[in-house]
Amino acid sequence: MTTSSDSAARHPDAASRVTVSRGPWATAVGRILRQPSAIIALVVLALIIAATAAAPIYAEYVSRTNPFATALSAKIWLDGQEVLVIQPVTEGLGLGTIPIGPTWGPQYLVGSDSLGRDVMARILYGGQNSLFIAGIATTISLVFALLVGLCAGFFGGIVDTVLTRLLDVVWAFPVFLLATSLSVVTIGRSFDFGLFEIRADSIIIPVLIIGIVNIPYIARPVRAQTIQVRQSEFVTAARGIGVPSWRILLIDVVPNVLPILIVFAPITVAISMILESSLSFLSIGVQAPESSWGTIIRENQPLLYSRPWTTLAPGLAIVLTVVMLNLLGDVVRDAFDPRMKQED
């Protein structure tokens, strides 16, 4: 395959006659950066990542609490008064207690959970886990989807049949049943692989589950695109001049398939975050006292009536992140769409 710049180099005269166009990647990046929605999404995502990275600083210097330790008898200063974090109800029969918050101040900004822990600090720490799980799971999905889709699409025949059926199985398998089954099997035990061991409460397990279940969604379009490229004239020409298959795959097919992965990446991160929340909600995934946005929602669900911000805040964090990722995904998709070229 040649580019217009290659052509210009070989034919110096042509350089003066043709407009030197940028490569497809540079074009796409240019299109993305021209979209205000993409800029907004990137900035917001950067802020979210920065905020979660700053969780230890927030816990130590702002909320001044340990978000992983219970504080049932803790007191804080609020409006010049020392108050209990878990406050007893004094009306009527004097039954029940209610966690403090939201104070909209440094400590217990959005309130306390039923164990006296600062929910905002837990949200920031939880974001680390949620983003980590979603990020790594997405990477797993993309890498394996690329491998499977390329092999199935390029080699065809029995390889395609086997891999496609395998994808069907993964696609059809109920993810929550798989996750629940795994959790039952791994209670108090570890997966011992000889060289390394995965503990039952390791976040590697939800990462793997999420990563694997998302593979078919990406592998299928990768396979379709690979078949299309395989049948293209330049690949036929390459075969004709005896270029080895692995070289065709790496040099000609992969670069044409990569845009699909780039389009899927933000959407898969968003899907993974929602899946992680659901898995955590089922007690699979991030284990107490650690947190993720999903676990914080689950923990504080009983407080929905009295302290709604303790569930709304992590819910909003998920929504904001997913919306931004979807926004970015839309822009990236458009940027790699050849039909958009006319608009450049």
Next chain:
Amino acid sequence: MQRMLLGAMVGATLVAGMPAFAQDTDRSTLMTAHRGGKLTLLAPGFDGSIDPQIAYDELTWQIHAVVYDQLLTFQKADGEASNVVVPDLAEALPEVSDDGRTLTFKLRRGIRFSNGAEVTTADVRASFERMFKVASPTSDKFYTGIVGADACVAERASCSLEKGIEIDPATNTVTFHLVAPDAEFLSKVAMFHASIVPADTPPTDQGVVPPLGTGPYMITEYDPATGLTAVRNPEFKEWSVEAQPDGYVDEIHYTFGLDSNSALNAVLNNQADWMFHRVPTERLGEISASYSDRAHIHNEVSYWLAPMNTTIPPFNDVRVRQALAYAVDRAALVNQYGGPNLATPICQHLPVGIPGHVDFCDYTVNPGTTWSGPDMDRARALIAEAGVAGQKVTVFGDDRHNVRENALYLQSLLTELGFDAEVKILSDSLYWNYINNTENKVQMSVHRWMLDYPEPGNFIGALFTCANIREASSSNVNLSGFCDPTLEQMIADANTATLKDRAAGAEAWAKIDRYVTENAPAVPLYQPKILDVFSSRVGGAPIAFSGLASVTLSSLWVQ
């Protein structure tokens, strides 16, 4: 009994604000004035079989209390009176002979099952045999003292208790022969698993088909997915107000499936009369402030505890176990449960309401009769002395409210005391079977222990004796693995003392309670109370809270 399965509501009603709960001793007047109507109840759902010799949960026992009878029963009364064993199908308490090995009951005449057949002595023996044939959950725990019962446990299908239970239709007597005297046998006879059903009831779990009973109501419809209906038993004639009073309402209907918040909304809106669900913790304040006139608080004979595995480090050192007992902030846990009006700190293993209970608390900053605060200095000193700081400890809890919070609290506390502590929260459906299986080597867990019958042996005897360590089995209830020859002898002596004099027996159990508490196989945390909320039309005189089966349905009226 297994932690969450049974409730034991015993104790005085603490709140009785509305006029409908007024006391009135003229029962016939009340029966005339309030008879009729339909009682509408809400529940998450029964645990499974409706068979009285199989069912082992508080909710099923609630309806069984007004459908089935035993030779003896716990008095249908409010408060500690509901601990008292009274004659039910038997005319009186049994005549005891042969140093407590023989008990003779005389059966009342004229009591009929809901099909009109009279209850006979043959029904009594057949019911006890059926208990073994259907593998009743407590058959191999409580009734093996009957002569011949061991063979029934070994060969259930062919169980015969002819030697252990002699019947004489002519005199209408039933005589039990025991292998050894059993100070708690009368309470065991009063349990729901010892309900008397017709002799021709199939010797298999009847599932959703209720066997015939003798109580004031009979179950006409039962679908575990949707609900249960019971109507008046046309054959019922009240023979003992204490044992089995007639009910006020004509029909009782349970609807299953609502969650606790929805159920509470329905009761508060008078769409239902009562809910089995516990009031959600976050709505206690609302009930407290706005519905106090429809709320009842009563003591529960149960307690929350954190068993420590005494067979493996670090809890194989008594100093470490005592350190935890000193360090636990019970007031904080009480607050987490719902506040001091809904739970009381407890330092011992016989809760209030059980014979032998004497208030004491050594594991506190100012030892005395009550808990006064955690003693962290003492706890740290004991841990330093034991040299176990830094050791790994895993606390297990399940995902239900309170269990989870208690487990997380204990993990934080252990970390604060210098352990490398972690917590594992399991699904509710897996938790109990996991923590009680010795193969899992659970170091520490949290659960609530509720009684099968209100005797000390059902607490200390069940939780901390060698016989209840069942290796590699999910029926092991001695989660601490505590097996102490001194304790075994003390319990045997207490049983002997109880047979002669219950007061002397109670004193012996009080000493046992101290001994066990000193050895700290578990950390007692708090004794809870129960909050019930009723619709505004419900009344009773008074509403009775059974020791085993929650609110006594025959004590409620709706009109």
